[in-house]
Amino acid sequence: MKMKFRVQYLIVLTTILFLSILSCEKGGISENQAQIEYSRADQLRNLFNNGIKPLHEEFIIETEGLSENARAFKQNPSLENFRSLQNDWKTTANIWKRCETYDIGDINDSFIHTRINTWPTNSENIETNIEGGEPINLAFINSIGSSSKGIAAMEYLLFKSDANTTILELQSNPRRTDYIVALSKDFKNLAVEINSLWTNYGPSFTVAIQSNLEGGQNQTINAMVTLIEEIIISKLGRPLGDANGGTIDAQEFEAYHSDLSLEMIKNNIEELKKVFTGSYSQNTRRIGFDDYLTNLSNIILSDKIKNSFEKIEDHMASFNQGLNASLQSDPEKVRTLQTLSNELLILIKVDMASFIGSTITFNDNDGD
Amino acid sequence: MKLVKRLIQPTHILPLAIYRMVFGFLMAGSLVRFMLKGWVEACFLEPEFHFTYQYFDWIQPLDSSLGMYALVGLCAFFALCIGVGFIYRIASVSFFIMFTYLELIEQSWYLNHYYFVSIVAFLLCFVPANKNYSLDAKWIVSLRSSTVPFWSIFILKLQISIVYFFAGITKLKPDWLLEALPLKIWLQTKTDLPLIGSLFQYETTAYIFSYSGLIYDLLIPFLLWNKRTRPFAFIAVLIFHSMTALLFNIGMFPWIMIAGSLIFITTDEWSWALKKINVKLKITSVKKKIKIKNFGLFFFLVFFSLQVYLPIRHNFYSENVLWTERNYRFSWNVMLMEKSGHADFTIKDRSTGKQWKEYPKDHLTNIQEKQMSFQPDMIWQYAKFLKEKYQKLGCRNIEIFTDAYVTLNGRPSRQFLPKDLNLTSIERDKIYNFILREK
Known part of the structure; x- marks a missing residue:
């Protein structure tokens, strides 16, 4: 009995001590600390409602416009309609480069990003498909591999040569135009499909405030890291010769035919910055990773990351020609863009992820 | 007794x-x-x-x-x-x-x-x-x-x-x-x-x-x-x-x-x-x-x-073992640190004067890449692997450097190894001597 009483006494005393320590914490429960949980949920809602959702709706509208223009060009293959189609492709591709940031959760599992945009495209396969006898329509596009369709395939068909040559090719071979029309229909369907995937997944994404691999914040950081690594390794590294023993090759750029590669990276970076700051045009309460870091009292890191984004943006603004020409005339300028992107990568993948206890990579084993 | x-x-x-x-x-x-x-x-x-x-x-x-x-x-x-x-x-x-x-x-x-x-x-x-x-x-x-x-x-x-x-x-x-x-x-x-x-x-x-x-x-x-x-x-x-x-x-x-x-x-x-x-x-x-x-x-x-x-x-050794990880394993260092890093590699071919990058992602799994990025002996092993890979391709005269950044327990990331350290020129054990100080 005596021992039992002592144990009970000890438990009560420890509880009182623990609660006293908590209540004596400097400044009590600081507002910042109390908001950690709140801001994490709020950040995910902001990300989905003000960022992802409107962006994917915009993508649907653009793909509808692209599809209509493709049809109009088929009916009247004029230079004017061709230019309009090219411009529409550029707008659609740029919006997609923003959507590209959000390859997350169910959307990532569905591989729809690969179906919308796989690069480099397989131009030999495309030419073989055009030379073949099968009718080129939506069903045909659905039956072929990702490397012969999507945004990069359409770029090849629209920009492979100068406008006059390309339009002549299109006029002389209706199957080329059929390919473009079928691709544009496919985009339209894929845009609806990805939007619907997000509509279904969005509600669970916004409440995934847990810190494990399925947590929304974790998934977002992983998606950010993946995209920045793609910029460094593939979008800039390949043309800079990182993969071929050091020989620079502009044809390795993501959009070599249209020379839209710089614009595309700009759109990637701008969207990544929005994810970090939460500053979407639609919202008034802009909760992003910067606020989360501030809540955890690491304003220095938050500012460092913002500065890093600005340095990249400033550097990209200093290009007075596309990446194709810049690589030939001033490869160091392209290399600097890669270096700056690498600095951003380290800040997000190493500093930020570690500071907020995020898990990079999706197939973790047991720890320690 | x-x-x-x-x-x-x-x-x-x-x-x-x-x-x-x-x-x-x-x-x-x-x-x-x-x-x-x-x-x-x-x-x-x-x-x-x-x-x-x-x-x-x-x-x-x-x-x-x-x-x-x-x-x-x-x-x-x-x-x-x-x-x-x-x-x-x-x-x-x-x-x-x-x-x-x-x-x-x-x-x-x-x-x-x-x-x-x-x-x-x-x-x-x-x-x-x-x-x-x-x-x-x-x-x-x-x-x-x-x-x-x-x-x-x-x-x-x-x-x-x-x-x-x-x-x-x-x-x-x-x-x-x-x-x-x-x-x-x-x-x-x-x-x-x-x-x-x-x-x-x-x-x-x-x-x-x-x-x-x-x-x-x-x-x-x-x-x-x-x-x-x-x-x-x-x-x-x-x-x-x-x-x-x-x-x-x-x-x-x-x-x-x-x-x-x-x-x-x-x-x-x-x-x-x-x-x-x-x-x-x-x-x-x-x-x-x-x-x-x-x-x-x-x-x-x-x-x-x-x-x-x-x-x-x-x-x-008078060093922070959490940072260097020298003799860290098999020592019951359990749940002691939140550490992560990033490392990429530059290859220099002295015969041709060419240089290019190698990204660990191309050869390693996610866990391997993650663990290698902040563990010196693994960085060394990966450099050795790259050396052997290029030797098989006929590049006999190459140097390998790493650009590695590491963060420990939430502190700002720091450069981990000197960028000009040719990893192929040192022995596995010696890499610990080149680790840059954390602070």
């Missing part, structure tokens, strides 16, 4: 048999889990190249997927045999060899508890844990005995105590004591947990957890040894490891340690506990002492000296 006398005293086999059963079943379950989670592929089959432990680079996985699955399956089978005490000697030796082989294949998957399992499996090879409560004892009458020499339980208790004690000693570091790191980082990610989650937003909680963990590790072996404090110690073991299982992604470790603490419970205590549920234990007392050979004594003396030396050897 008193200790030696005590070691040869006979003692009831029950604690040892219970430990054998729990350990065997736990390991069998753990290996099945390993297969079900797809880790046979992820750890052994998918990597294009394996990071190896020093002096063990000759250990490589089998080529066939079927072979690796069969091996892990067989290892699980032998664990089960240990559990039921069937062909125990063969099973324990086979399990030890197979498990240790599997563990040594891939360094990036190093876990303290895999190492602990290997050590326990090694010790089990020597102890007669199948003399009762086993199929062997049921079928081979001559083997049956209700007692074992005390040393066969003692060595397991000693090993578990070493793990706890040194896990406590390694926590005596400024980050743990003064900053409550890394728990401050980890706990703030657990605020979504029901009931207790809200407590984790307070720094005070991290400090309480840090100091509780430290005190627990340092004291628990002594409390478990002591008859008076044992019941409370066992409750503490249950609470502590259940909490770690709830809060952290540490897989089987908590359950292995809970199982480990069972070896401290004496036969009398089991008897008392079982009586509560109307199970009577038949205990026969045997006075016959079992001789321990001098060689055996010497062997275990060397073994345990090594077990003490390994966790303290990093103290011979």
Whole structure:
């Protein structure tokens, strides 16, 4: 009995001590600390409602416009309609480069990003498909591999040569135009499909405030890291010769035919910055990773990351020609863009992820 | 001499048999889990190249997927045999060899508890844990005995105590004591947990957890040894490891340690506990002492000296072991740091003057890349792999440099190794001498 009483006494005393320590914490429960949980949920809602959702709706509208223009060009293959189609492709591709940031959760599992945009495209396969006898329509596009369709395939068909040559090719071979029309229909369907995937997944994404691999914040950081690594390794590294023993090759750029590669990276970076700051045009309460870091009292890191984004943006603004020409005339300028992107990568993948206890990579084993 | 006398005293086999059963079943379950989670592929089959432990680079996985699955399956089978005490000697030796082989294949998957399992499996090879409560004892009458020499339980208790004690000693570091790191980082990610989650937003909680963990590790072996404090110690073991299982992604470790603490419970205590549920234990007392050979004594003396030396050897260097990781493994540095990094590599071909980048992502799995990015010997191994790759392609005169940044316990990332250090020009051990200071 005596021992039992002592144990009970000890438990009560420890509880009182623990609660006293908590209540004596400097400044009590600081507002910042109390908001950690709140801001994490709020950040995910902001990300989905003000960022992802409107962006994917915009993508649907653009793909509808692209599809209509493709049809109009088929009916009247004029230079004017061709230019309009090219411009529409550029707008659609740029919006997609923003959507590209959000390859997350169910959307990532569905591989729809690969179906919308796989690069480099397989131009030999495309030419073989055009030379073949099968009718080129939506069903045909659905039956072929990702490397012969999507945004990069359409770029090849629209920009492979100068406008006059390309339009002549299109006029002389209706199957080329059929390919473009079928691709544009496919985009339209894929845009609806990805939007619907997000509509279904969005509600669970916004409440995934847990810190494990399925947590929304974790998934977002992983998606950010993946995209920045793609910029460094593939979008800039390949043309800079990182993969071929050091020989620079502009044809390795993501959009070599249209020379839209710089614009595309700009759109990637701008969207990544929005994810970090939460500053979407639609919202008034802009909760992003910067606020989360501030809540955890690491304003220095938050500012460092913002500065890093600005340095990249400033550097990209200093290009007075596309990446194709810049690589030939001033490869160091392209290399600097890669270096700056690498600095951003380290800040997000190493500093930020570690500071907020995020898990990079999706197939973790047991720890320690 | 008193200790030696005590070691040869006979003692009831029950604690040892219970430990054998729990350990065997736990390991069998753990290996099945390993297969079900797809880790046979992820750890052994998918990597294009394996990071190896020093002096063990000759250990490589089998080529066939079927072979690796069969091996892990067989290892699980032998664990089960240990559990039921069937062909125990063969099973324990086979399990030890197979498990240790599997563990040594891939360094990036190093876990303290895999190492602990290997050590326990090694010790089990020597102890007669199948003399009762086993199929062997049921079928081979001559083997049956209700007692074992005390040393066969003692060595397991000693090993578990070493793990706890040194896990406590390694926590005596400024980050743990003064900053409550890394728990401050980890706990703030657990605020979504029901009931207790809200407590984790307070720094005070991290400090309480840090100091509780430290005190627990340092004291628990002594409390478990002591008859008076044992019941409370066992409750503490249950609470502590259940909490770690709830809060952290540490897989089987908590359950292995809970199982480990069972070896401290004496036969009398089991008897008392079982009586509560109307199970009577038949205990026969045997006075016959079992001789321990001098060689055996010497062997275990060397073994345990090594077990003490390994966790303290990093103290011979005046550096932050968390940053350099020199002699970090096999030292019970458990849950001590939140560390991550990024490393890419530049290749310079001196014959042509060309230089280009190599991204680890192209050759490594996610876990390999993650672990390599902040562990110097793995950075060196990857550079060696690249050198061999390019030598096969005819580039005989290349230099390899790394651009590596590492962050430790939430501090700003820093450059880890000099950018102009040609990794191909140094030996594996020497890389630690080039690590740049953290602060």
